[in-house]
Amino acid sequence: MSSSQGGTESTETSRFATGISVDDARERILRRAGGCPPRTAQLTLGQARGRILAVAVHAPLSVPPFANSAMDGFAVRGSDLPGLGERALHLRGTRLAGDGSPICVEPGECVRVTTGAPVPPGADTIVIKENVRVDGDTVWIAAGETAGSHVRPAGEDYLVGDLAFAPGTVLTPARLGVLASFGMSHVEVVEPVRAIVLTTGDEIAAAGFPLGHGQIYNSNQFTLSALLEQAGAQVLRHQHVRDDPEALRVALRNAAAEADIVISSGGVSAGEADFLPRLLQQVGTVDFWKVRMKPGMPMLFGSVGEALVFALPGNPVSSMATFLALVRPALDALAGRPPPRPWHARLSRAIVKNHRRAEFQRARWESRGDGSVWVTPFLRQGSGVLRSVAEADCLIVLSESDEHLPEGSCVPILPLPENC
Numbered sequence: 502m503s504s505s506q507g508g509t510e511s512t513e514t515s516r517f518a519t520g521i522s523v524d525d526a527r528e529r530i531l532r533r534a535g536g537c538p539p540r541t542a543q544l545t546l547g548q549a550r551g552r553i554l555a556v557a558v559h560a561p562l563s564v565p566p567f568a569n570s571a572m573d574g575f576a577v578r579g580s581d582l583p584g585l586g587e588r589a590l591h592l593r594g595t596r597l598a599g600d601g602s603p604i605c606v607e608p609g610e611c612v613r614v615t616t617g618a619p620v621p622p623g624a625d626t627i628v629i630k631e632n633v634r635v636d637g638d639t640v641w642i643a644a645g646e647t648a649g650s651h652v653r654p655a656g657e658d659y660l661v662g663d664l665a666f667a668p669g670t671v672l673t674p675a676r677l678g679v680l681a682s683f684g685m686s687h688v689e690v691v692e693p694v695r696a697i698v699l700t701t702g703d704e705i706a707a708a709g710f711p712l713g714h715g716q717i718y719n720s721n722q723f724t725l726s727a728l729l730e731q732a733g734a735q736v737l738r739h740q741h742v743r744d745d746p747e748a749l750r751v752a753l754r755n756a757a758a759e760a761d762i763v764i765s766s767g768g769v770s771a772g773e774a775d776f777l778p779r780l781l782q783q784v785g786t787v788d789f790w791k792v793r794m795k796p797g798m799p800m801l802f803g804s805v806g807e808a809l810v811f812a813l814p815g816n817p818v819s820s821m822a823t824f825l826a827l828v829r830p831a832l833d834a835l836a837g838r839p840p841p842r843p844w845h846a847r848l849s850r851a852i853v854k855n856h857r858r859a860e861f862q863r864a865r866w867e868s869r870g871d872g873s874v875w876v877t878p879f880l881r882q883g884s885g886v887l888r889s890v891a892e893a894d895c896l897i898v899l900s901e902s903d904e905h906l907p908e909g910s911c912v913p914i915l916p917l918p919e920n921c
C-alpha cells in the first residue's frame with residue numbers, strides 16, 4: 502500500500518508505517534536513535550582533533566589566571582601618568598614573564614615588564630618601552646599615555662565556571678587549545694558509530710573485474726562508506742551480498758550483531774528479487790517502508806537487535822539522497838552533534854513539479870554581488886544520474902505541495918557535505 506496520506510501495512514508478522522512523509526520518517530528515526538546512548542572514551546588532547554565532545558566543559562580556572570602585560574614596557578600606576586610634559590618614575594626592578602617574585606609598584610615608581618608578565622601589585626597600566634626614555638634607574642614617561650592600557654585582565658578569555666563548550670562540540674584546533682589552556686590533558690569524546698555497509702544485487706560487479714552481460718560496477722559501496730566516514734562513523738567493513746534471501750538473512754544478522762548501524766543498498770522495491778522488506782520483518786522489526794520523497798521513495802527502516810537498519814534504494818542518487826535526508830540526521834543525533842542550520846536561496850531557474858512527494862533536486866548555489874544567494878537546479882535529475890550529485894554542491898528541498906516555483910522563488914537548500 503502507498504497512500505498519499507501515509508498509513509500502515511500489515512503482513513503475517515508485523516505492522517509498520519508506509520507511504521509516510523520525510524518529516525515523519527525523520528522523527529521516527531530520531532526517536533529510535535535517541536534511545537541509543539553514545540559510547541564515550543577518554544582521549545589525550547593530541548588524539549582528539551575532529552572528535553565530538555561527550556560532556557559539557559566549564560572553565561576550571563580563569564584564563565589568563567592573572568592580570569598580565571600585553572606588551573614589553575613598564576608597569577606604572579595610572580595616577581602617576583603626566584597630564585603635560587614628562588614625569589620621572591623610579592625604576593623599582595624588572596619582572597619577566599614567568600618570574601614569580603612579586604614587586605609592588607608604589608606611587609612614583611615603575612617596574613620593567615615583558616609581554617605575559619603578571620602586572621605587579623599597585624600598577625594598573627603598561628607604557629610600551631618605545632614610548633619612554635630610560636636613564637639609569639629613572640624612567641621618563643611623556644604625556645599622552647592612557648591609564649589602564651595594555652593590561653590583559655584575569656579571566657579576559659574565560660572566567661572560572663564559564664561554559665566553554667556544550668556536548669556535541671567538534672574539537673577544532675582552537676577548541677583543543679582552549680582545553681589545553683584549562684590545563685586539561687584528556688577529554689571525553691563520543692566514540693564513532695560503528696557501521697557496516699551491505700550492497701546487494703546480482704547485477705553488481707566489483708571494480709577490477711570485467712563486467713558481465715547486464716552488469717554495472719558497485720558505486721554505492723564507495724559513496725555510502727564515504728558518506729558514513731564523513732559523518733564521523735567508523736565503517737567496520739563492506740560486504741556485497743547476492744540476491745539470495747538466505748545469504749541476505751545471514752549477512753543482515755551478522756552485520757547487526759557487529760555494528761551499531763547497518764546500511765544496505767538495493768532490494769527494497771517491488772521487484773522479484775527485492776527481498777529486504779520481508780527479511781527485515783523476519784529477523785528484526787520494520788518501523789517504516791516507503792517515504793513520500795523523490796528520489797528514494799522505497800527506503801526501509803527498522804532494527805535487528807540493538808542495531809538500526811537503514812535499507813536504502815539501490816539507485817545511486819536515491820541511496821545518497823536518503824542518506825543525506827534521513828541517515829545523516831540519525832548520525833548527528835547519535836554523535837550528539839547539532840543538525841546543520843537550514844539555508845535558503847533564490848531559484849535562478851523555474852521548477853515545475855508534477856508529483857506530490859517531497860523532492861531533493863541536485864543544484865549549485867552562488868553568492869551574488871549584492872549578497873543574495875541563488876541556486877540553479879540541474880536539468881537532469883534522474884535517480885541513476887550520479888553525475889548530478891558529483892557536480893552539485895547542494896540539494897534543493899521541495900515540499901510535497903510545491904508545484905510551480907517561478908524564477909526568484911525562495912527555496913530551502915541542504916548544502917552537501919564537502920566533496921560529496
Ligand SMILES: Nc1nc2c(c(=O)[nH]1)N[C@H]1C(S)=C(S)[C@@H](COP(=O)(O)OP(=O)(O)OC[C@H]3O[C@@H](n4cnc5c(N)ncnc54)[C@H](O)[C@@H]3O)O[C@H]1N2
Nearest residue numbers: 700719720721722767768769770771775798814815816819
Ligand atoms: N514496479 C516498481 N518498480 C520500481 C519502484 C516501484 O515502486 N514499483 N520503485 C522504483 C524506485 S523509486 C526505485 S528508487 C528503485 C529502487 O529499487 P531497489 O532499492 O529495489 O534497488 P535495485 O532494484 O536493487 O536497484 C535499483 C537500481 O540501482 C542500481 N544499483 C543497485 N545497487 C547498486 C550499487 N551498489 N552500485 C551502483 N548501482 C546500484 C541497480 O542496478 C538498479 O539499476 O526501484 C524502482 N522500481
Ligand code: MOO
Nearest residue numbers: 796797798819884
Ligand atoms: O525513489 Mo526512486 O529513488 O525515485 O528512483
